[in-house]
Amino acid sequence: MNWDDLRVFLAVARHGSLSAAGRSLGLTQPTIGRRLNAMEAQMGARLLHRTPERYILTPLGESVMQHAERIETEFLTAERIISGHDCALEGKVRLTTVDTLAARVVVPALARLQQDHPGIVVELMPDTRQLSLARREADIAIRMTRFEGHEVITRKLGTLGMAFYAARGYDAASPAARIITVMDDMAHLPEAHWLRQHYPDAPVALQSNTREAQLWAARHGMGVACLVCYRADQEPDLVRVQPELPLLRRDIWLGIHRDMRDTPRMRAVMDVMTDMVARRAAELCPE
The missing domain is CATH 1.10.10.10 (Winged helix-like DNA-binding domain superfamily/Winged helix DNA-binding domain)
Known part of the structure; x- marks a missing residue:
């Protein structure tokens, strides 16, 4: 064997x-x-x-x-x-993150990375699962929850603001209003609790762990969803619901196994992600 x-x-x-x-x-x-x-x-x-x-x-x-x-x-x-101990600024880096960040935050950062270090190839894996850094299912992870375990070196990148949204003209105050939320396996997330706290009796219109699907469901008038502001505010068909509420703030964390933190290509990826989130701080949490 x-x-x-x-x-x-x-x-x-x-x-x-x-x-x-x-x-x-x-x-x-x-x-x-x-x-x-x-x-x-x-x-x-x-x-x-x-x-x-x-x-x-x-x-x-x-x-x-x-x-x-x-x-x-x-x-x-x-x-x-x-x-x-690999000193080359080239090779593969496996990066996992949530779909909320993958396309509109991570990819622009990786485009900048490629201009400076074309030999670094990133395998980007959007996934709701927490892939293991210890088992090298990923080299770097960017998540909306803090990492656990003494083997992972963590860095807080920034904060993401979330709010309630619905289609323009949707009566979110009506007793018939419905909600768009995550699947049961993700019901522990703060946004799921927040949504249920403010709409305790509302029936569920759609469950999906894909935030883009939630956004489009809200756009099509299916109900109220808790969405990231930097994405939802760009949609003219969406409006904030209960705008007087403070934003729900979710911290963005980067993690890497301690044995990999000094590898040059890993540091290059971490540095470009840190810089990109810092540059877009006001956009990511517009409060």
Whole structure:
């Protein structure tokens, strides 16, 4: 058994399906299936049991998982240490962020980065999931929540302002008004609580974790949404609802694993993001 086999096993165990494991590793579903079958055939034992819902660990698989995760930790630590001593201002940087920031904040910063450092190629991964910096699912993460763990070096980039919006002419004060909010798995977010606090009895018109979809739903008169001001204020078909309320403020945080923080290409990406958010501070939180 080699490291590539263990990576496949860990990915299927964590994600529960061949397709999701393949996406996380950049491999096709058939490839994941072949590698998993070959590994189990080599071992002469089942590590994962397929149910109608997902793959689950067998008792042997649970034991192997513990050892595989320790091997993964050691391997990734060595990889980060090696990468951390790479002095070249070139190569790939995997950056994950939320869709609220990806297109209109991160991409303009990366365009500036490419002018100065054309050898740096950024893989931009907008995702509502918190990809792991320790497992190198991403090199740099920009999130709307603080990072946890002593291995992550964090930097507050700025603040994002949010407010209630609806289509021009929509009667948001009506008892029949509806709301546009996130899916249940994201219901812990401050904007979801804020929306429900001010519209406690309003029925839900649409749930989506994609903020652009929420914006377009509001534009089409589906209900009231809590949107980022720098994006929603650009839409002539949208108006602020309850404009007397103070903005909901969400901090923007950048995180990187401590082993990677001194790599020149990582620092170049972090610096250009820091500068871009600072330059646009008044636009991002217009209060």
